[in-house]
Amino acid sequence: xxxxxxxxxxxxxxxxxxxxxxxxxxxxxxxxxxxxxxxxxxxxxxxxxxxxxxxxxxxxxxxxxxxxxxxxxxxxxxxxxxxxxxxxxxxxxxxxxxxxxxxxxxxxxxxxxxxxxxxxxxxxxxxxxxxxxxxxxxxxxxxxxxxxxxxxxxxxxxxxxxxxxxxxxxxxxxxxxxxxxxxxxxxxxxxxxxxxxxxxxxxxxxxxxxxxxxxxxxxxxxxxxxxxxxxxxxxxxxxxxxxxxxxxxxxxxxxxxxxxxxxxxxxxxxxxxxxxxxxxxxxxxxxxxxxxxxxxxxxxxxxxxxxxxxxxxxxxxxxxxxxxxxxxxxxxxxxxxxxxxxxxxxxxxxxxxxxxxxxxxxxxxxxxxxxxxxxxxxxxxxxxxxxxxxxxxxxxxxxxxxxxxxxxxxxxxxxxxxxxxxxxxxxxxxxxxxxxxxxxxxxxxxxxxxxxxxxxxxxxxxxxxxxxxxxxxxxxxxxxxxxxxxxxxxxxxxxxxxxxxxxxxxxxxxxxxxxxxxxxxxxxxxxxxxxxxxxxxxxxxxxxxxxxxxxxxxxxxxxxxxxxxxxxxxxxxxxxxxxxxxxxxxxxxxxxxxxxxxxxxxxxxxxxxxxxxx
Amino acid sequence: xxxxxxxxxxxxxxxxxxxxxxxxxxxxxxxxxxxxxxxxxxxxxxxxxxxxxxxxxxxxxxxxxxxxxxxxxxxxxxxxxxxxxxxxxxxxxxxxxxxxxxxxxxxxxxxxxxxxxxxxxxxxxxxxxxxxxxxxxxxxxxxxxxxxxxxxxxxxxxxxxxxxxxxxxxxxxxxxxxxxxxxxxxxxxxxxxxxxxxxxxxxxxxxxxxxxxxxxxxxxxxxxxxxxxxxxxxxxxxxxxxxxxxxxxx
Numbered sequence: 001x002x003x004x005x006x007x008x009x010x011x012x013x014x015x016x017x018x019x020x021x022x023x024x025x026x027x028x029x030x031x032x033x034x035x036x037x038x039x040x041x042x043x044x045x046x047x048x049x050x051x052x053x054x055x056x057x058x059x060x061x062x063x064x065x066x067x068x069x070x071x072x073x074x075x076x077x078x079x080x081x082x083x084x085x086x087x088x089x090x091x092x093x094x095x096x097x098x099x100x101x102x103x104x105x106x107x108x109x110x111x112x113x114x115x116x117x118x119x120x121x122x123x124x125x126x127x128x129x130x131x132x133x134x135x136x137x138x139x140x141x142x143x144x145x146x147x148x149x150x151x152x153x154x155x156x157x158x159x160x161x162x163x164x165x166x167x168x169x170x171x172x173x174x175x176x177x178x179x180x181x182x183x184x185x186x187x188x189x190x191x192x193x194x195x196x197x198x199x200x201x202x203x204x205x206x207x208x209x210x211x212x213x214x215x216x217x218x219x220x221x222x223x224x225x226x227x228x229x230x231x232x233x234x235x236x237x238x239x240x241x242x243x244x245x246x247x248x249x250x251x252x253x254x255x256x257x258x259x260x261x262x263x264x265x266x267x268x269x270x271x272x273x274x275x276x277x278x279x280x281x282x283x284x285x286x287x288x289x290x291x292x293x294x295x296x297x298x299x300x301x302x303x304x305x306x307x308x309x310x311x312x313x314x315x316x317x318x319x320x321x322x323x324x325x326x327x328x329x330x331x332x333x334x335x336x337x338x339x340x341x342x343x344x345x346x347x348x349x350x351x352x353x354x355x356x357x358x359x360x361x362x363x364x365x366x367x368x369x370x371x372x373x374x375x376x377x378x379x380x381x382x383x384x385x386x387x388x389x390x391x392x393x394x395x396x397x398x399x400x401x402x403x404x405x406x407x408x409x410x411x412x413x414x415x416x417x418x419x420x421x422x423x424x425x426x427x428x429x430x431x432x433x434x435x436x437x438x439x440x441x442x443x444x445x446x447x448x449x450x451x452x453x454x455x456x457x458x459x460x461x462x463x464x465x466x467x468x469x470x471x472x473x474x475x476x477x478x479x480x481x482x483x484x485x486x487x488x489x490x491x492x493x494x495x496x497x498x499x500x501x502x503x504x505x506x507x508x509x510x511x512x513x514x515x516x517x518x519x520x521x522x523x524x525x526x527x528x529x530x531x532x533x534x535x536x537x538x539x540x541x542x543x544x545x546x547x548x549x550x551x552x553x554x555x556x557x558x559x560x561x562x563x564x565x566x567x568x569x570x571x572x573x574x575x576x577x578x579x580x581x582x583x584x585x586x587x588x589x590x591x592x593x594x595x596x597x598x599x600x601x602x603x604x605x606x607x608x609x610x611x612x613x614x
Numbered sequence: 615x616x617x618x619x620x621x622x623x624x625x626x627x628x629x630x631x632x633x634x635x636x637x638x639x640x641x642x643x644x645x646x647x648x649x650x651x652x653x654x655x656x657x658x659x660x661x662x663x664x665x666x667x668x669x670x671x672x673x674x675x676x677x678x679x680x681x682x683x684x685x686x687x688x689x690x691x692x693x694x695x696x697x698x699x700x701x702x703x704x705x706x707x708x709x710x711x712x713x714x715x716x717x718x719x720x721x722x723x724x725x726x727x728x729x730x731x732x733x734x735x736x737x738x739x740x741x742x743x744x745x746x747x748x749x750x751x752x753x754x755x756x757x758x759x760x761x762x763x764x765x766x767x768x769x770x771x772x773x774x775x776x777x778x779x780x781x782x783x784x785x786x787x788x789x790x791x792x793x794x795x796x797x798x799x800x801x802x803x804x805x806x807x808x809x810x811x812x813x814x815x816x817x818x819x820x821x822x823x824x825x826x827x828x829x830x831x832x833x834x835x836x837x838x839x840x841x842x843x844x845x846x847x848x849x850x851x852x853x854x855x856x857x858x859x860x861x862x863x864x
Contacts, residue, residue: 030733037651038651038656042717068848069844071855102712102734104710118688118714120690124690165844168840169837169840184825186822187816196828199829328813328814
C-alpha cells in the first residue's frame with residue numbers, strides 16, 4: 001500500500017458520497033438538502049467553493065507573471081503545476097456554482113442578459129474568460145504527447161505572452177470584484193470585515209494566497225510521490241509572500257483605523273475572536289514564519305507557514321461570505337452535512353484530476369510514476385474473496401470503484417426523505433365557549449376571541465325553534481350540545497363517534513356484533529348508523545347535514561358556520577364590511593379608536609374575557 | 615405618475631385582508647410553516663404580512679420597491695428591473711438563481727422557493743400588472759380600514775405630512791421611506807418606531823448601489839492599467855536582458 005493509492009481511495013470515496021448527494025440536491029431541491037434559508041441565502045457553497053476556490057487558484061496568474069513577465073527563470077519549474085491548479089480550480093468553481101445556483105441551466109444568461117452594474121456579472125464574465133485563457137495556457141502541456149496536436153501547440157505558444165497578460169488583467173479584476181460583491185451589504189457584514197477597500201484587500205490576500213498555495217502544493221505532492229520539492233525557489237517565493245502579507249496587514253489595520261472601527265478589535269464577542277484567529281492564521285503568523293530565514297529555507301517551515309496561510313485565507317473568505325454577517329434573527333446558519341459533502345466532493349474530484357494530469361503528462365520536469373503502474377509487479381490475490389484481482393493497477397481501480405459505490409450507497413441511505421416542512425399542526429384541544437347572553441368564543445383560551453351575541457341572534461331567528469340552525473348534533477339527553485364537544489381540536493379533524501369509548505368496558509361496553517353485522521366485525525360498511533340507537537341525536541329541521549362522524553377543527557367549524565351567512569347578507573344588503581374578518585374579530589385597537597377603553601398591556605390579548613369557570 | 619403605497623399603522627387593525635388579497639391575486643397557495651421561513655412572515659407564498667410591533671401596532675412588511683434598489687443593481691442577469699411607474703419587477707425567465715438580490719437587499723425582502731426543484735425569487739411587485747393598467751394593488755383595495763392606500767408618491771407624501779401635522783403627538787415625525795436609502799415607493803407613518811421591520815437596521819439616506827458603482831466604474835481603467843503595465847514591464851525587462859546578452863557577447 002502506498003500513499004498515492006490510499007489517497008486516491010479516500011478521494012474516490014468522497015466523490016462517491018458527493019455523487020449521491022449531488023443527485024439528491026437536484027431531485028429534492030435546495031431546501032431539503034441544505035441549511036440555507038431566507039435569512040442566510042448564501043452558505044459554504046459560495047464562501048468555500050466559489051470565493052475560496054477562486055482565491056486558491058490565484059497561483060496561476062502569480063506564477064505566469066513571475067516567469068513570463070518578470071522573466072525570473074528559477075521559478076520555471078513551478079509554472080506548469082501552478083497553471084494546472086488554477087485551471088482545475090476554476091473548473092471546480094464552475095462545478096460548485098452549478099450546485100449552488102437555483103437554476104443552473106440558466107448560467108449562460110450572463111452572456112446574453114447584461115447588467116454591468118453588478119459585481120457578480122463582472123466576476124462571472126472574468127471567470128468565463130479566464131477559464132478560457134487558462135485552458136489555452138495549459139493545453140500545450142498535454143499536447144506535447146500527441147504529435148497530431150503539434151501545430152496547435154506551436155500556434156498557442158506563439159500567443160503565450162498576450163494570453164499571460166490577459167490572464168493577469170482578468171485575475172486582477174475578478175479577484176478584487178469578489179470583494180466588491182459585498183460592498184452593497186454595509187448593514188449585513190460586520191464592521192471588522194466591511195470596508196470600502198474590500199476589493200483591494202481581496203486582491204492582495206489572493207496574491208499572498210497564490211504564493212502560499214503553490215508552496216503547499218509543491219510540498220504535498222513531493223511527499224505524496226516521494227519527489228524532491230523546489231525548496232530553493234520556494235524560499236524566495238516565501239520571502240516575497242512575507243512582503244505581500246505585511247502590506248495586507250498594514251492595509252487591513254490602517255483601514256480599520258481610518259474608518260474608526262479599532263474599538264471592535266477588543267470588544268468581547270464571537271466576531272472579535274473570529275477576527276483575531278483569522279488574521280493570525282492568514283497573515284500575522286505566516287508573515288513572521290516567512291520572515292525567519294531559518295524557517296523559510298526548510299521544508300517543514302515552508303509547509304507549516306503555507307498551510308496556515310492557506311487555511312487562514314480560506315477562513316477569511318468563508319467569514320466574508322457568511323460567517324461574519326450580523327445576526328438577523330433567531331436562525332443561525334451551520335452548513336448541513338450534505339453541503340459539506342458536495343464541497344468536499346468537488347475538491348476531491350479536482351484533486352483526482354490533478355493527480356491524473358501529473359501522472360499522465362509532463363507537468364513537472366520529472367513525471368512521477370504511479371507506484372502501482374509498475375509493469376513488473378505481480379497480480380494480487382485476495383485471500384478473503386478467493387479471487388485474482390489482477391495486476392496492482394487494475395486491482396487498485398477495482399478498490400476505487402468499490403469505495404465510490406459504497407459511499408454513494410451510504411449517501412442515498414443517509415438522505416432520508418425528511419420532511420422539509422414542519423410535522424404539521426400540533427394538537428390543541430378546544431374549550432367550551434363561556435358567557436351568558438353574549439358568548440365568548442375562544443376555543444384555545446388565549447384571550448383572543450369573538451364576542452358572539454348568542455341571545456340576540458336566538459331572538460332574531462325565532463327563540464327556541466332556532467337552535468337547530470346551528471346545533472346540528474346533540475349528545476344523548478342534551479338539548480343543544482356545545483360545539484367543542486365534537487369539534488374537539490382547534491385545527492385538526494377529530495372523531496365525533498369515539499369508537500373506542502363505545503367498545504370499552506368503561507364506556508358504553510357494547511359487543512362488536514351489537515353494531516357490526518355478524519361475521520364482519522371489522523367492516524365499517526354495514527355497521528349500524530348512530531341514529532339507530534340515538535334516536536334524537538340529530539334534531540329535526542337542522543340545516544347542517546352530518547355526512548360522517550369525522551368532524552372538522554373547531555376554528556373551521558366556527559368559520560364555516562358564520563361566514564356563509566355573513567357573506568350572503570353582505571352581498572344582499574350591499575354591506576361589504578359585514579363579511580370582513582374584523583367585523584367579528586374586533587381587536588383592542590378598533591375598540592380604542594372608536595373611543596372605547598384603552599388597552600391594558602398586562603392583561604390578555606384582544607378582548608378582555610371573564611375568568612374561566614372551573 | 616410614480617406609484618406608491620402609504621401605510622398608516624395607527625389605522626391598521628391587523629386583519630390580514632391585505633395579505634389574503636395578495637395571495638388570491640397572485641395565486642400563491644396555502645401557507646405551510648417551513649424551516650427556512652423568516653420571523654416576519656414573508657415567504658415565497660406570502661408577499662406581504664402583518665407584523666405586530668410594540669403597543670399593539672400592526673405594521674405591513676412588504677417589498678419597499680426602492681427608488682434606487684440594491685437588488686436591481688446586484689442582479690447579474692438583469693432579471694430585476696425598476697419600472698417607470700415605480701414597481702421593482704422580476705423576470706423569472708432570466709433568473710439563474712444566484713440569490714445575490716437576497717443578500718443585497720437591505721430590508722431582507724426577497725424570498726426563495728426553497729422547496730421547489732425549480733426555484734424562483736418571490737417578492738411584492740406592487741401589483742405591476744394591475745397598476746400599469748390603471749388599477750390599484752390588491753392589498754390597498756382590500757384594506758377595510760383604509761390603513762394602507764395607493765396613489766402618487768408625491769401626493770401620498772403630502773398626505774402623510776398633513777396627517778403628522780394635523781394631529782400633533784399622534785405620530786412620530788418621520789415618514790419611513792421618504793428619504794431612507796434614497797427613498798422607497800412604500801411609505802409608512804406610525805406612532806412607534808418601525809425599525810423592527812428591517813432587522814439589518816439600515817441607516818442614512820445614501821442609496822446602496824452607489825457603494826458598488828465606485829468599484830464597478832473603475833473596472834475598465836484597472837484592466838487597461840494592469841494590462842498596459844504588464845506589457846510595458848515585460849518590454850523593458852526583455853530589452854534589458856537583450857542588452858545584457860549583447861554586452862556579454864562582446
